[in-house]
Amino acid sequence: MDKIKMTTPLVEMDGDEMTRIIWKMIKDILITPYVDLKTEYYDLGLVHRNETNDQVTVDSAEAAKKYGVAVKCATITPNAQRMTEYNLKEMWKSPNGTIRAILDGTVFRKPILVKGIVPYIPTWTKPITIARHAYGDIYKNTEMRVPKGSKAELVVTDENGRETRALIHDFKTGDGIIQGVHNIDDSIASFARSCFNYALDAKEDLWFASKDTISKTYDHRFKDIFAEIYENEYKEKFEAVGIEYFYTLIDDVIARVVRSEGGFIWACKNYDGDVMSDMLATAFGSLGLMTSVLVSPDGIYEYEAAHGTVTRHYYNYLKGEKTSTNPIATIFAWSGALRKRAEMDNIPALADYADKLEKASVKTMEDGIMDKNLALISKLENKQPVDTETFLKEINNRLAEMMK
Ligand code: NAP
Ligand code: MG
Numbered sequence: 001m002d003k004i005k006m007t008t009p010l011v012e013m014d015g016d017e018m019t020r021i022i023w024k025m026i027k028d029i030l031i032t033p034y035v036d037l038k039t040e041y042y043d044l045g046l047v048h049r050n051e052t053n054d055q056v057t058v059d060s061a062e063a064a065k066k067y068g069v070a071v072k073c074a075t076i077t078p079n080a081q082r083m084t085e086y087n088l089k090e091m092w093k094s095p096n097g098t099i100r101a102i103l104d105g106t107v108f109r110k111p112i113l114v115k116g117i118v119p120y121i122p123t124w125t126k127p128i129t130i131a132r133h134a135y136g137d138i139y140k141n142t143e144m145r146v147p148k149g150s151k152a153e154l155v156v157t158d159e160n161g162r163e164t165r166a167l168i169h170d171f172k173t174g175d176g177i178i179q180g181v182h183n184i185d186d187s188i189a190s191f192a193r194s195c196f197n198y199a200l201d202a203k204e205d206l207w208f209a210s211k212d213t214i215s216k217t218y219d220h221r222f223k224d225i226f227a228e229i230y231e232n233e234y235k236e237k238f239e240a241v242g243i244e245y246f247y248t249l250i251d252d253v254i255a256r257v258v259r260s261e262g263g264f265i266w267a268c269k270n271y272d273g274d275v276m277s278d279m280l281a282t283a284f285g286s287l288g289l290m291t292s293v294l295v296s297p298d299g300i301y302e303y304e305a306a307h308g309t310v311t312r313h314y315y316n317y318l319k320g321e322k323t324s325t326n327p328i329a330t331i332f333a334w335s336g337a338l339r340k341r342a343e344m345d346n347i348p349a350l351a352d353y354a355d356k357l358e359k360a361s362v363k364t365m366e367d368g369i370m371d372k373n374l375a376l377i378s379k380l381e382n383k384q385p386v387d388t389e390t391f392l393k394e395i396n397n398r399l400a401e402m403m404k
Contacts, residue, residue: 001403003036004353007345010337011063012039013095013302015073016046017309018317022327022388023073026334029392034353034403035338040067044095046076050088057095061102068344070302071337072099073330074309096294099302104187105294106131106194108265109277109306111284112291112332115366116380120283126263130280131198132273133191136183139270143179146171152178183218188225193297195267196234196245205244208267209253222269223247281306286374288326293336303336305329322387324372331361331395353403360399369394 014023031037042060049056064070076082077094100107110129113119146152152168168178199206208226210219230238230245238245248256250272257266268276281290290306306329313323335354342350365374368382375385386394 001034004034004347004349005036006038006341006347006350008067008341009038009040010341011060011067011070011302012041013044013060013070013072013075014041015044015075015309017074017076017311017314018323018325019074019305019307019309019330020045021314021317022325022330025389025392026327026331029389029396030331030357030399031334031338033396034399035350044072044075046078046082046086046088046092049075049092049095050086053089054092054098057092057098058102061099064099064103064300064302068300069337069340070300071333072096072302072304074305074307076309096304100134100294103294103296103300103302104190105296105300105302106191106198107134107292107294108198109281109290109292111280112289112328112362113284114289114362116368116378116383117285117289117365117374118379119285121258123260124262124284126261127284128257128260128262128280129198129202129204129265130273130277131191131195131265131267132277133188133268133270134273135187135191135270137181137270138179141179141181143177146176146178148172148174154180181218183221185221185225188222189229190297191267192226192229193233194295195265196230196238197297197299198295199243199245199265200234200237200241202265203241203243205246205264206267207246207248207253207256207264209248209250209272210269211250213249219269226267285377286326287329288371288374289328291329291332291336301337301340303333303340305333322389324385324391325388326371326374327388327392328361328365332358356402357399360395360402363398364391364395367394367398 014020040063042056042063044057044060075095078088078091082088083091108129108131111127113127148171151170154166154168156164169176195206210222212220212223226247281287287307292304292306294302310325313325317323335357339351339354342354368380368384369386369391370378371391372385375383
């Protein structure tokens with residue numbers, strides 16, 4: 001069989017621990033036998049980030065900008081314990097944070113639905129994709145404890161030094177707390193455009209909610225920016241593909257999400273997205289089945305799994321034990337990136353391969369073959385928990401059949 005040719009390289013961002021091991025296995029077992037894989041490789045493993053003073057992370061994001069599509073392996077975000085474990089020069093920042101800041105993107109998380117893994121809300125028969133605005137609000141706040149007898153005010157000084165003041169609270173009767181938060185119109189607009197673009201791409205409705213009835217200036221600004229961009233730039237495109245943009249209050253949207261059958265995109269303000277993405281991941285069943293893609297407002301895509309480097313499994317792997325780690329979300333990162341590359345470069349055979357890779361992965365799990373964690377929650381009767389390598393080989397048995 002002739003291997004499928006690529007024209008433009010995919011930006012490949014390698015990572016850490018168990019997912020780094022799985023990364024190579026996926027390429028060897030499932031990709032390179034079928035695709036003449038063309039990547040520009042960046043090693044974002046912590047050892048190499050440390051060697052390059054994290055320059056490699058910046059370079060990889062710049063490459064993503066240049067080529068338009070990247071696929072990323074999970075990476076360690078260093079903490080105090082990692083400083084000693086890896087003998088680090090500095091506590092390097094989260095690579096995802098660095099890449100997101102350079103691409104100015106929004107992260108979309110979407111669960112993979114398979115027979116046997118029943119969401120906690122059984123009416124959810126289609127995936128719900130969640131998008132979190134990853135800038136500002138309480139994540140960039142300034143807060144203080146305020147002693148009794150103090151008066152707290154918001155003060156804005158304009159460029160001519162003129163002050164505008166508003167009372168937050170007069171703490172006459174007791175001690176208290178205050179918090180100052182901000183957001184930026186441009187960031188909200190980028191978020192909105194990423195969401196509208198993603199919805200058009202996925203051909204699914206877009207829902208957005210805030211608390212504009214209570215927060216009449218702050219949250220209302222989010223509502224207005226979304227509405228304005230929709231009217232001016234996306235309304236016609238949405239109507240042409242038959243999808244809807246829908247705004248409501250955050251409490252109303254929760255009720256609607258719970259009652260829904262899924263199949264839409266849910267755009268969330270920063271805090272709502274933080275909380276609700278964990279709720280959705282749990283409700284859909286498994287972190288090993290949650291995909292993630294960063295989409296920039298100008299259409300750059302970076303695909304990854306939502307889970308981390310699965311450290312506990314890696315330490316077992318280092319002891320020579322066989323691990324049972326779920327490779328599915330990482331496989332879908334590859335298939336997503338290859339399909340996007342195929343779309344941009346017009347290579348139908350590559351898009352077809354990406355579809356089949358996903359189908360073979362889902363078929364394997366629906367045939368009962370899966371990792372131990374998934375087997376714990378699967379309702380299938382013929383479950384067969386396997387080690388990571390067997391899992392991948394079983395997927396390939398099905399893929400090879402489909403590729404004939
Ligand atoms: P994690 O790697 O997602 O793993 C947490 C636990 O979830 C695992 O120990 C395992 O449970 C289960 N799990 C996650 N993915 C699995 C899979 N594919 N197959 C089977 N089980 C899976 O989170 P963490 O342990 O909190 O973080 C580990 C490292 O990853 C940290 O250094 C963190 O900085 C990094 N991280 C990176 C990213 C990213 O790059 N996007 C995201 C999150 C975390 P059991 O142990 O019970 O089997
Ligand atoms: Mg969270």
